[in-house]
Amino acid sequence: MKKNYRWGIIAPGKMAAKFTAGLKLLENAELYAVASRDAGRAEKFAADRGFSKSYGSYRELAEDPELEIVYIASPHSLHHEHVIQCLNNGKAVLCEKAFAINRREVEDMISLSRRKKIFLMEALWPPFQPLYKKAVEILDSGTLGKILHLHAWFSFIPPFDPLDRKFNIGLGSGSLLDIGIYPVIDALTFMGVPESVKACASFGPTESEESVSAILRYGDGRTATIYSSFKTNSGIGCEILCEKGNLTLSRGRDMNQRIILSLAGKEPETMVFSPAAMGYHWEAEEVMNCLDEGRTESNIVPLSFSIDLIDTLDRIRAEAGIVFPQDRL
Numbered sequence: 113m114k115k116n117y118r119w120g121i122i123a124p125g126k127m128a129a130k131f132t133a134g135l136k137l138l139e140n141a142e143l144y145a146v147a148s149r150d151a152g153r154a155e156k157f158a159a160d161r162g163f164s165k166s167y168g169s170y171r172e173l174a175e176d177p178e179l180e181i182v183y184i185a186s187p188h189s190l191h192h193e194h195v196i197q198c199l200n201n202g203k204a205v206l207c208e209k210a211f212a213i214n215r216r217e218v219e220d221m222i223s224l225s226r227r228k229k230i231f232l233m234e235a236l237w238p239p240f241q242p243l244y245k246k247a248v249e250i251l252d253s254g255t256l257g258k259i260l261h262l263h264a265w266f267s268f269i270p271p272f273d274p275l276d277r278k279f280n281i282g283l284g285s286g287s288l289l290d291i292g293i294y295p296v297i298d299a300l301t302f303m304g305v306p307e308s309v310k311a312c313a314s315f316g317p318t319e320s321e322e323s324v325s326a327i328l329r330y331g332d333g334r335t336a337t338i339y340s341s342f343k344t345n346s347g348i349g350c351e352i353l354c355e356k357g358n359l360t361l362s363r364g365r366d367m368n369q370r371i372i373l374s375l376a377g378k379e380p381e382t383m384v385f386s387p388a389a390m391g392y393h394w395e396a397e398e399v400m401n402c403l404d405e406g407r408t409e410s411n412i413v414p415l416s417f418s419i420d421l422i423d424t425l426d427r428i429r430a431e432a433g434i435v436f437p438q439d440r441l
């Protein structure tokens with residue numbers, strides 16, 4: 113029989129609600145506690161979703177001796193503080209993307225996790241999805257030959273609110289860390305770390321970045337282009353152009369996934385996947401599998417990938433002139 117784990121949630125916003133729906137699919141995940149800055153909000157989230165306890169501060173949750181795993185879904189600018197607080201209290205941590213604001217913060221979190229030998233993982237959705245696994249399988253099989261170019265994009269138009277984390281620089285705003293991170297994950301997963309990066313961005317009324325385009329250059333003249341924006345409505349997708357054909361990956365806002373394999377001279381083949389709970393439960397399952405095996409790091413989302421990811425995001429930001437207050441610390 114599998115060991116049960118007591119889960120806690122820090123920052124019960126929109127993403128925490130989706131993640132909780134995933135947790136509920138897992139028999140060995142106990143919905144234990146929720147913490148909000150506001151006790152009433154925590155109490156309501158806990159009551160609506162069946163958590164046993166609620167707290168009006170994140171610190172109280174982190175210090176609860178019964179709690180085993182914390183899922184952090186605060187704005188990116190607070191991830192560093194919340195991860196450190198939980199690790200210092202001996203809790204295993206699954207923290208939302210972007211893992212933190214910059215490489216310095218991410219390295220700090222990772223070094224504490226390694227020093228204390230406590231589990232830490234960035235909550236990255238793609239590596240667990242059938243869409244990604246299928247794409248890796250097809251590309252590894254060699255059917256399509258070498259990847260020559262990848263183009264990936266993610267844009268939608270959220271309502272403008274200067275206080276919202278998507279527009280408030282103090283909270284790590286902008287399209288890049290929120291949604292542009294997915295095209296960057298595509299490039300890193302399928303092509304690796306780029307040799308060089310060129311990028312430009314445009315900025316909105318709060319001086320927050322609202323659109324980014326980047327060209328990533330690899331050896332042998334191979335390239336990737338990525339685009340993210342809060343000003344257009346492209347949806348989410350990735351085209352991988354190879355020597356013998358193309359692979360097109362896309363997903364809806366409901367996280368349903370589609371892959372089209374187009375081999376030269378053949379009819380395109382379409383595959384569709386619709387995971388339960390938008391596929392978020394697999395990240396939680398991986399945390400518990402790792403803890404069962406006494407591991408402090410996932411092989412599916414290794415901490416080295418999180419370093420490559422934040423490093424590439426930092427390189428794009430440096431090129432495009434996207435600066436956060438935390439960069440000046």
Ligand SMILES: NC(=O)c1ccc[n+]([C@@H]2O[C@H](COP(=O)([O-])OP(=O)(O)OC[C@H]3O[C@@H](n4cnc5c(N)ncnc54)[C@H](OP(=O)(O)O)[C@@H]3O)[C@@H](O)[C@H]2O)c1
Nearest residue numbers: 123124125126127128148149153185186187188208209210
């Ligand atoms: N993996 C994915 O597919 C996915 C999708 C969406 C978002 N995310 C990530 O999840 C995180 C949260 O995103 P979200 O869309 O859930 O955001 P959200 O709805 O704005 O929720 C964030 C929560 O953080 C808490 N918070 C603490 N300090 C805050 C502050 N100074 N200002 C605003 N909120 C503060 C608030 O809860 P209390 O005040 O109640 O404590 C708030 O409800 C982000 O890092 C985002 O990138 C991931």
